[in-house]
Amino acid sequence: MTIRSLTIAALAGTSLGLFAGCGGGASATPTITYKAGGDSSKKNDGPVTNIDGTGVLSGTIKLVGTAPAPSVIVARGAAKRDATVCGADAAIIDQSLQVGPGNGIANVFVYIDKAPPGATIPAAPAEPAVFDQKGCVFIPHALVVRSEQTVLIKSQDAAGHNTKTNPRRSQPFDSTIPANERGGVAMTYNKHEKLPFLVICSMHTWMKAYHLALDHPWGTITKADGSFELKGLPASTLTLRVWHEKAGGSAGGFLQRSLEVTIPKDGTVSKDLEFKLSDFGL
Amino acid sequence: MSRIFWCLFFTVWPIVAIVVCAIAPAMDWAFPGNREAATPLGQRIDDLFYLILGIVTVTFIATMGALAYVLWKGSKNEDEKGWFSHGSHNLEVIWTIVPAGVLLFIALYQIDVWAIYRVRAHENLEDTARPSHLVAEVTARQFEWRIRYPAPGTKFKTYKQLKAWLARPHAGDIYAVNKLFVPLNRETLIYLKSADVQHSFFVPDLRVKQDAMPGQSIDIWFTVNKAGKFNLTCAELCGWGHYKMRGEVEAVEDLQARLIELKNLQDYDGVTPPGAAPAEASGEATP
Amino acid sequence: MTPRHLILSLTALWPLVVGCADYQAEFVNDQRVEQLATTSEIAADNIRNGLAEHFGSPNALVAWDVLPVDFGEITGTVLSASDNSLRVSLDTDPPAGLSQVAVVLGTETPRNATAAAYDAATRTLTLVQQDGDATTAPGTSIRLIGHNLQAGRRLYMQHCMHCHGVTGDGNGPTARYIANHRLNPLPRDYRRGLFKFTSTKNGIRASRDDLRRTIKQGLAGTYMPSFLMMKVEEVDAIVEYIRFLAMRGEVERKLLDHLKPLMPRADGTPPGDLKALEKELAVDGFAEAFADATSLVAETWTKAEETTNLVTPTMPRVPDTVASRIKGRNLFISTKINCAKCHGEGGRGNGGFLNEIQKNRETQQNYPTPGLRDDWHNMIRPRNLTADIFRGGRRPLDVFRRVTAGVKATPMAGFAALPSEDRWHIVNYVLSIPIDGAFFDEHGHQYHGGDNPHAAHDHSHPHAKPADKPADKPADKPADKPADKPADKPADKPATATKPEPAKDKK
Secondary structure, eight states: OOHHHHHHHHHHHHHHHHHHTOSSGGGOOOEEEEEOSOOOOOOOOSOOOOOOOEEEEEEEEEEESOOOOOOEEEOTTOOSSOTTTTTSSSOEEOOSSOBOTTSBBOSOEEEESSOOTTOOOOOOOSSOEEEEEETTEEESSEEEEETTOEEEEOOOSSSOEEEEEOOSSSOOOEEEEOTTOOSOEEEEOOSOOSSOEEEEESSSTTOEEEEEEESSSOEEEOOTTSEEEEEEEESSEEEEEEEETTGGGSSOEEEEEEEEEEOOTTOEEEEEEEEEGGGGTO | OHHHHHHHHHHHHHHHHHHHHHHTTTTTOSSTTTTSOSSHHHHHHHHHHHHHHHHHHHHHHHHHHHHHHHHHHHHHOSSOOOOOOOOOHHHHHHHHHHHHHHHHHHHHHHHHHHIIIIIGGGSOTTSTTSGGGEEEEEEEETTEEEEEEOOTTOOOOSHHHHHHHHHSOOTTOEEEESEEEEEBTSEEEEEEEESSSOEEEEEGGGTEEEEEOTTOOEEEEEEBOSOEEEEEEEOSOOSTTGGGOOEEEEEESOHHHHHHHHHHHHTOOSSSOTTSOOSSOOSOOOO | OOHHHHHHHHHHTHHHHHHTSOOOOOOOOOHHHHHHHHHOHHHHHHHHHHHHHHHEETTEEEEETTSOOOOOEEEEEEEEEETTEEEEEESSOOOTTOOSOEEEEOSSSOEEEEEEEEETTTTEEEEEEESSOOOOOTTOEEEEEOHHHHHHHHHHHHHTHHHHOTTSSSOOTTHHHHHTSTTSOOOOOGGGOOOSSOSBOTTSOOOHHHHHHHHHHOOTTSSOOOOTTSOHHHHHHHHHHHHHHHHHHHHHHHHHHHTGGGSOOTTSOOOTTHHHHIIIIIIISHHHHHHHHHHHHHHHHHHTTOGGGBOOOSSOOOOOOHHHHHHHHHHHHSTTTOTHHHHOTTSSSOOGGGGSOOBOTTTOOBOSSSSEEOTTSOEEOOOOGGGOOOTTOOSHHHHHHHHHHOOTTSSOOBOTTSOHHHHHHHHHHHHHHHHHOSEEOTTSOEEOOSSOSSOOOOTTSOOOOOSOOOOOOGGGSOOOOOTTSOOOOTTOOOOSSSOOOOSSOOO
16 A cells, blocks of 8 residues: 555545535435324213212311421512512511411312213303412412412502412413503403412512412312312312422322212212321421 | 646646636636625725636636647657756746736735725714714624614714714614614714624625724724615634524615604604604604 | 745635635524434434425525415416426515515316526516426416515525524524623524513414514613614514414424423433333324414414404503502502512512522422523513613503513513502503602602612702692703602693502511
8 A cells, every 4th residue: 555545545535525425414404294183182971960969078188297387488578679569567478388276278170070971061150260479478368269260460559569370281371560550450361270279479579379270160279277168169079189389298189189089969068178297397 | 648647637626717717707606696795895805806807817818728739749759758947037027027017016006095095984984074974883793784873864074973972872872783873974983882892893795804803993984875675794714603693684765764764663652653653752852 | 935935825725725615504402302303213303304305404494374474475377388398377466586486276176396497577486396297388377486585585684694593593693692792682482482582471472563563662671672674574574484483482382381291301311111102202293283382372472463362451541640650659568569679679689589599380399599591491570660661662552561461581570460549550550660760759749769768859949839740840940860869840740639558668
């Protein structure tokens, strides 16, 4: 092998290398495959029989053990933002686990995910739901509304707030609520939500609330003493979900993913549930 | 046999070169802008080029012809040995002095064009007439050309006013990107800035090229005497997008009308149609 | 032959190897799919397969007609057919070099095929493969689908992919150089379907016009350049492909959300009752969740095109007078809407908010460092309004849209509840800041702040002129001043009927 033939071979190899990178990549023309329509998501379970009659579900949700005292998020008068309005009269405390005197847990969502087929769903109420804020705290902390029901976001504070909702399926809302907005900024959740979601204020980052928008009326939250009541439930076997913002310790989850209940026609069923501190990551 | 081959080889290629050169204008392989620059100065630059091309062509034909003759003559005679020459002093003097003279001639001939383009353009900026030629401030940035025009009807009477305008945004300024309007048959001044790295404002059809240096504001002068749209490209490697840093320079009869159109679009408030007078004067009193 | 020659010639062959990394474009799935695979292989496979089946890969795309994307369709009828070659009469002329598009034959029982090539002279379509029976009766309707998506994909890979990534995740090869410039926004990650500068209302996707505008005009002050010289058809094709990528990303995101209970816990352990959850979510309920995700995504993108979802002012712009700007200024610094908390008293984008630790809006955990962040968890700064850069456009309409609907995916929220007139006052003020300054003194003069508490002006001139004259252009007077010195405007004497609030910090 002489130097000359080696050089020629190297030159040939180099110039070949220039072309080796061609093909594929940016200039290639992709093949297109056509796919028609959506797959039908509705399972045909056969003819649907109307559910006759309604019943009531009531109960309590309690905590086993002693809950820790809620921490102070913003000490009185110590707010970094709008201190004359936020936390001016009282400190702002953490509302993520509110336990009443009888160990009842407040603000637990109890609801049916999907309305059972054959149930008659009453229309959404014409009256708007009110979501207020005072002293830079949302009132109420947990809210169940009907999708398509108007929600009026109001404010009793002399500072502007910026309410931001994070629904999974509905159109989100993110707008400023001017100070002392008593008329309310109207918004709706236009879709059924399967899970409660967070509502925050972008300006005052400690402010939190949880909303749930359902396309049927069978969802509620527990009161301060942990009691709840769902009226007008279709008289059949239902799967309920029990959700709390501190379940599992962090961003909320199911305390009980499915709670099977049979609702008797014109009757009342009672369910009392108890959860341990470990269910809240404590 | 191989001598004839090399003889032909070295004769053919120069002939190909001359043929290609001769047909280049017809095949549009020559200067951009259909062989004619769109600015008077550009035309003078082209003339210089042709001058040099002419001189070089004559030299080329002469030397290649001599080479071909020598090769051909030598290829005929297999047995003659090459004779050793001690060089010719006269020949050496001739072919030093003549090219030197030609080069000197070219150097002196082009001084005027260079002076106009690179020296006199930047002189006498305090002359009251000159600042009034400002058309736009062009800021080159990766990978686009950001343009700012003064408000329609603005006349800069002093260089100081011009500098003040360049320093800061002013009410009525019109902003555009990648598309630059310049007036036809009027001396045009563009101030070139760079927002990040070195770029180069290159409009081939106008024979205008000026590097944009970060931190500097450089004046570019030209007069466009042909209407039309001209490619604006970046001629200084500025990053991965350098190749697509394209813009357009358009020479228009009535620049003010175009600027007023742009201004109306820029003032669009979503309700009043662009160009319709708003309810009350909204503050651009044209001087 | 010495070793030196051997080494030299071998090194000369290295370009062969380098060039061999033939760049195979592939869509990259979200990293959470890998995480999911550690607990539930079924779920991860379902996502991967579902996306591959319904969206394809960059070299083999799927035109799924559920998506509101203009794939490019040419209709026609079959004149005659023989084997794999059809003579067709097409209603519109296909683009030159048409190849590899999808073919749908017939309407009653459509059959799918792929077209290899189309010869315009003989009007012959050569098919490369057909489903079912190969005989096609004359008169059968034929649809050629996908040429626009092909064009979009090609142009996207050529012009956009290097920053925005093959999957549209903002992670292309050149994106990391932008990341080095800390405060410059990174290339858009399309997979959330969120675009910042839009003309649509809050909660609505970007319209095609918005995307076109961004491509044509660029985003001033960012690394998104203007593609003004690109042809309109090319820009449209790219817009469709971007929407396609965004929809793919959104469907993936919704599926991951649906399968979230299957993700490993923070400490890495699988969730409790994994098997039951897997059956419910990844096996039984997956198809429904997929269809639901797609229909939601399709709906949001369709809604974005409706003109009712545009932010349009209901009244023309309030005249840009000093009085209006003063009103705008007062609104800007008031606690009612708190503009100055982010944008700063002087509009420099250095408001008090920047020194606070913000919360991640999804997980509600604190971010490690103070400052504002966008929905992609990247640090951003509020606009420095003195810089004369308006990324979303500097028309009064654009600024009005920012003030009304905010900037999507950022902490800049809209103030739709504010009356239109007030919003126009803010617009007038904001547009005047880069030119005249952010502060107003007690005489209603705007200035840029700095050491002087008010603009230096000639006190000997009487404040007699009643009309609210706007600031005169400086072209007529010596206006030779650096940015920090107050402006000298002897002719500017507005009425002092509307006294501005003193431009001092109000706490």
